[in-house]
Amino acid sequence: MSESRFLPNFEPIAPFSRLTDSGILDSGESPMSDDAVIEALRYMMLTRVFDDKATSMQRQGRFGTFSSVRGQEASVVGAATALDPTKDWIVPQYREFPALIRHGYPIENFALYFMGNPKGGTIPSNVNMLPMQISLAAQIPQATGLAWGLKMQGGDGVVITFFGDGASSEGDFHESLNLAGIMKAPVIFFLQNNGWAISTPRENQTAARSFAERAIGYGVEGVMVDGNDLLAVHEVTTQAVAKARAGGGPTLIESVTYRTGAHNTADDPTRYIDQQELEKWQQKDPVERVKNYLRSRGIWNENLEQELLDSCAAQIDAAMESARNTPLATSDALFNHVYAEPPQRMLDQKRDWAIRNGDAQ
Amino acid sequence: MSESRFLPNFEPIAPFSRLTDSGILDSGESPMSDDAVIEALRYMMLTRVFDDKATSMQRQGRFGTFSSVRGQEASVVGAATALDPTKDWIVPQYREFPALIRHGYPIENFALYFMGNPKGGTIPSNVNMLPMQISLAAQIPQATGLAWGLKMQGGDGVVITFFGDGASSEGDFHESLNLAGIMKAPVIFFLQNNGWAISTPRENQTAARSFAERAIGYGVEGVMVDGNDLLAVHEVTTQAVAKARAGGGPTLIESVTYRTGAHNTADDPTRYIDQQELEKWQQKDPVERVKNYLRSRGIWNENLEQELLDSCAAQIDAAMESARNTPLATSDALFNHVYAEPPQRMLDQKRDWAIRNGDAQ
Amino acid sequence: MIEAIRECLGQEMEADNRVVVIGEDVGVLGGVFRATDGLQARFGKDRVVDMPLAEGVIVGSGIGLAMSGLRPVIELQFLGFGHQAFHQIGQQVARLRYRSQGRHSLPLVIRSPFGGGVRTPELHSDAFEAFYTHTPGLKVVAPATAYDAKGLLAAAMESDDPVLYLEPLKGYRLTKDEVPDERYTVPLGKLRVARAGADVTLIAWSAAVNVAERAAEELSEQGISVEVLDLRSLNPLDIDGVSESVAKTGRVAILHEAPLTGGFGGELVATIQQECFYSLEAPIIRISAPDTPYPLGGVEDLYIPDVDRVVAEVAALAKASA
Amino acid sequence: MIEAIRECLGQEMEADNRVVVIGEDVGVLGGVFRATDGLQARFGKDRVVDMPLAEGVIVGSGIGLAMSGLRPVIELQFLGFGHQAFHQIGQQVARLRYRSQGRHSLPLVIRSPFGGGVRTPELHSDAFEAFYTHTPGLKVVAPATAYDAKGLLAAAMESDDPVLYLEPLKGYRLTKDEVPDERYTVPLGKLRVARAGADVTLIAWSAAVNVAERAAEELSEQGISVEVLDLRSLNPLDIDGVSESVAKTGRVAILHEAPLTGGFGGELVATIQQECFYSLEAPIIRISAPDTPYPLGGVEDLYIPDVDRVVAEVAALAKASA
Ligand SMILES: Cc1ncc(C[n+]2csc(CCOP(=O)(O)OP(=O)(O)O)c2C)c(N)n1
Numbered sequence A, B: 001m002s003e004s005r006f007l008p009n010f011e012p013i014a015p016f017s018r019l020t021d022s023g024i025l026d027s028g029e030s031p032m033s034d035d036a037v038i039e040a041l042r043y044m045m046l047t048r049v050f051d052d053k054a055t056s057m058q059r060q061g062r063f064g065t066f067s068s069v070r071g072q073e074a075s076v077v078g079a080a081t082a083l084d085p086t087k088d089w090i091v092p093q094y095r096e097f098p099a100l101i102r103h104g105y106p107i108e109n110f111a112l113y114f115m116g117n118p119k120g121g122t123i124p125s126n127v128n129m130l131p132m133q134i135s136l137a138a139q140i141p142q143a144t145g146l147a148w149g150l151k152m153q154g155g156d157g158v159v160i161t162f163f164g165d166g167a168s169s170e171g172d173f174h175e176s177l178n179l180a181g182i183m184k185a186p187v188i189f190f191l192q193n194n195g196w197a198i199s200t201p202r203e204n205q206t207a208a209r210s211f212a213e214r215a216i217g218y219g220v221e222g223v224m225v226d227g228n229d230l231l232a233v234h235e236v237t238t239q240a241v242a243k244a245r246a247g248g249g250p251t252l253i254e255s256v257t258y259r260t261g262a263h264n265t266a267d268d269p270t271r272y273i274d275q276q277e278l279e280k281w282q283q284k285d286p287v288e289r290v291k292n293y294l295r296s297r298g299i300w301n302e303n304l305e306q307e308l309l310d311s312c313a314a315q316i317d318a319a320m321e322s323a324r325n326t327p328l329a330t331s332d333a334l335f336n337h338v339y340a341e342p343p344q345r346m347l348d349q350k351r352d353w354a355i356r357n358g359d360a361q
Numbered sequence C, D: 001m002i003e004a005i006r007e008c009l010g011q012e013m014e015a016d017n018r019v020v021v022i023g024e025d026v027g028v029l030g031g032v033f034r035a036t037d038g039l040q041a042r043f044g045k046d047r048v049v050d051m052p053l054a055e056g057v058i059v060g061s062g063i064g065l066a067m068s069g070l071r072p073v074i075e076l077q078f079l080g081f082g083h084q085a086f087h088q089i090g091q092q093v094a095r096l097r098y099r100s101q102g103r104h105s106l107p108l109v110i111r112s113p114f115g116g117g118v119r120t121p122e123l124h125s126d127a128f129e130a131f132y133t134h135t136p137g138l139k140v141v142a143p144a145t146a147y148d149a150k151g152l153l154a155a156a157m158e159s160d161d162p163v164l165y166l167e168p169l170k171g172y173r174l175t176k177d178e179v180p181d182e183r184y185t186v187p188l189g190k191l192r193v194a195r196a197g198a199d200v201t202l203i204a205w206s207a208a209v210n211v212a213e214r215a216a217e218e219l220s221e222q223g224i225s226v227e228v229l230d231l232r233s234l235n236p237l238d239i240d241g242v243s244e245s246v247a248k249t250g251r252v253a254i255l256h257e258a259p260l261t262g263g264f265g266g267e268l269v270a271t272i273q274q275e276c277f278y279s280l281e282a283p284i285i286r287i288s289a290p291d292t293p294y295p296l297g298g299v300e301d302l303y304i305p306d307v308d309r310v311v312a313e314v315a316a317l318a319k320a321s322a
């Protein structure tokens, strides 16, 4: 009687890490140069400055509902810095501010989008990204097709798509990983397991031991990484990018991190969050960890920190100012860009709307 | 530098089997009594008789487009005979004729359904099944909810849902296995991997080594079984049913079999099928294998075979005859059973339709 | 209005332990709008269930729960995410009774907020009701008042047919009419005359009813008497109630938030001109969003018809010569 | 007609190597109706791709293919399975251009057979066009003749907007009009006067056009002159073309296979009574399926409007007094 039908009872995998909680590198070589780490840290700090600014503006009614990156900065930046913006593509969810900015999306547009101005959606023609995605997981099939198409045309561009632990429960996740496995599409499925989907904890999202293990079911490589460890995330993603570029196909990366802020500015996490768990994760703050690493390398000091902070603040203030000074959209913003060749009925409506609202036609 | 991020490179699992291709039982004990095997074989033979009859009627224009079970009889019957029709439920796809019949769905209704008569859809009130499903995989969430609901109400009923290798690529598969894992729902996901989804071979359906391995990603138990081995399918399903009944949660069973006929009566498999592969599988005919097993037990002979064949033919003929004699539906068949409390507009239409078609109101 | 919905859910769950509530964030959080606040504490984790994030299986498993003998109430966090479950709603929920020839009734309610005006993120605000009114087998209700919200939800939960119950996002906190404490039902398929009038019939549902009422108030100052009909239920549709009003006024305006083309307004026009052709003194007008996607929040006030626009268009209609 | 579609695909793929065809069974088998027969042999497995069985990712990855610079043509095996991809079609395909503020055009065609009359299994025959006409950003065409099938498909593939291209299941083999060998386009948004007439305007699209023409023929024997309009394109809609005919006849019947409530007929009635109110001599009638799910094949002939029914209803309309 054969027992081969049973799946092996293997040990759960553990997240790959390079830095200890206090920022000490293991015995291996660093996957990032010091300059690269400082550049990445600046993106992480920039994100904090932006998040704080946007949150306070939102409280004053000057910004829309908005999801901060707090707690996940190493995860997003570690992944983004593995990409080549001139040929790689980002297909985002909505919680990846620094990845988009590094890829070339203007901070001002990001701000305008959340201020509710359609102009914010504008993606400059040299920036390789799809719009932020609100319909959870709907971006994953698109990323897969994009990667497959790039490969089909002989390019060596790679696509990364971001999504959450919550989004991974949608059918789109499954259909996409399956297709990517078949086509060996150069796509990286970057799953940010931040412990929550609004109020739903990871344990209620799936009975799987890890999300990375799902890769097996698609003939795809799966990896689990400590998402609060910039170096580890960067290393793992860099390897996945290199593999994809070389024709080795897709990778599912589970980045284990934690959302230490609210889901968004409309959310009240005190209703559901476990305070002890939160504090545990606050101890693992990804920004502090990188600073500690740089300290251990002897290249971090208060001056440098202040300098970076000031420059981040100046950059954010300028972008926010410019967004605030952007005129409110007029009625043509409802109609422009809906079609390449618009139906007459819509053009008639555009004219009526302009007349009614006293807008220039 | 930790390497724990990598998933173990375990050997692919192999289908569990009990009988050799020529029907010899391995050294263990048989999971089915001889009587049970004969009863199961009769369902398998009944299916062949029905399939042949329906196919020839279809050619004469007296039957609609219809998918035969040919090649998969052991798979379907081995699973079905593990169920208790008084409390377990079947949530079918469309290729499980003997499972539905054993569960109590009248052959006549099955025939009427494929003759296009709405009466065929009627499920007798004591038969625990949902309608056959045409929208692939859409039944899987329903089976999951049904099982979860039975458990929630303290019952010990178990649900089995059938679906194909093709259907398993749909998002509904993923969402359902994930939910079932979380809720520990007493549901058996019976995936018939028959090598094809119409013309699409299993290799183009997924890069996964096996479908059973997908179970890992949901914290669900996965099993692979030789779908042409009645005893093995029955044994594995019986175990899964017992586990589910005892509160042990869901199982994904991949039954590895082969569709030795056309996809349906409208299909021409010669356009795509590999003749050698087909012949290889024809050698493994599940019906012959059971007969050989019974021969090896010394309880099969031509008389018994003829007796069973005759009784199957009589049963099918009677059901077909009765279906043929069922009056064609009149226009009220469009309107009945759409709502428990129909909107007036639809009732007005019903009246208009009856008048126009000269039907009794 | 949100309190009326919550109260109704609580009363129905109290009265019938077959009622279960499932959806994203409906448990501990009590729903992103707090419609289910406190229910999990009261009725337990089995009856108020936080589901994984997958609308298809939320609806599809709801069908299964109903088959097992329960009476599920499903919350779709926003109607825009009904698209992810469209195959389950449109082809499974709506047809199970017919497909099983009456064996399986489907007592299932899908609750979902919809409509704009509160600056939600993209895809959260679309008024997608027309997709569901073109889906035989499914009933669709859309209350505008807190009173009706409670009574229609009770009726929907009592029904053995599946009901899509649409809640006006904008009305959740704004709408604050009197709601009796005790349990009561408002029948599916009967409209409400929100305001009586003689010159023009103005038809609306959900959040648009409030816009219609305010417009009617302004129009009355211009000497135009507007009868505002709150449909309440889109399927079944109260055709008699509409015809009665149109017979009186002879002029009709339909107001909805969804884009013009293919909106439910077209169905109403077609039905009214069929039933009341000889009463009509002017073309029926539709006041709606344009044929464009729902925009970002900063321009949504230009997209959704507002009081000014309704006043202007209805005033013109009142003056149009026969 | 199926040959015209196949020929068009071949010619376009020949002319532009960015065109790729993806779908279930489109490769080796050449599609369940053979629309893509021979294309994989001619253009290779990279350009004619058998996809895994998952409509959501078929459409969703099509968006991605277009972003990579290709021009995908997606086959949905039957329009009923567009429900599985509804979130991708309705919210992603239709809105990408708008959401990216023009950065990403989406030259993508979704081809799909729809409609009944050939006794397919359940859920294969529904005429679901109305869902897609209520989806701004998406164009919808539905040819009735082989000539138009070829020309409209070429135009759809040339367009930088996403187009849902609906093929009449019933017309695949039955429709056999003359088709030129060379490449040509038929513009999106222009109707075709299938038959000129003076008394009644009868509007149809796709397979219903043939029913309309046969009814018109019979009606002419009764002395009623019917103008049959084949819309060809539902969005953009040729409102001028419709108005022109209605101005002449004053009486309008709309014929469609879908259920009455919420069908595209309602939109047409609303538009026509707005544009042509003072020309109308009788209520516009809609001839459609009832408000019930598409039934099993044995009774589909009772469900879909047939020539007899159209003749009877149009004759009554022609006689209705003003
Ligand atoms: C298809 C869909 N369903 C529901 C929602 C509502 N919603 C917005 S964010 C969210 C939780 C997302 O969780 P996750 O994917 O883990 O991302 P995170 O917010 O944690 O980054 C939900 C349910 C949505 N936007 N899209």
Ligand SMILES: Cc1ncc(C[n+]2csc(CCOP(=O)(O)OP(=O)(O)O)c2C)c(N)n1
Pocket: B095, B134, B135, B136, B137, B163, B164, B165, B166, B167, B168, B194, B196, B197, B198, B259, B263, D024, D053, D077, D081, D084
């Ligand atoms: C959602 C959906 N998509 C497409 C189809 C068309 N279709 C019918 S059967 C079939 C293949 C099914 O393959 P599989 O699930 O392996 O079952 P099998 O026929 O092999 O038993 C397809 C594509 C369908 N019925 N439903």
Ligand SMILES: [Mg+2]
Pocket: A164, A165, A166, A192, A193, A194, A195, A196, A197, A198
């Ligand atoms: Mg999350």
Ligand SMILES: [Mg+2]
Pocket: B164, B165, B166, B192, B193, B194, B195, B196, B197, B198
């Ligand atoms: Mg199969």
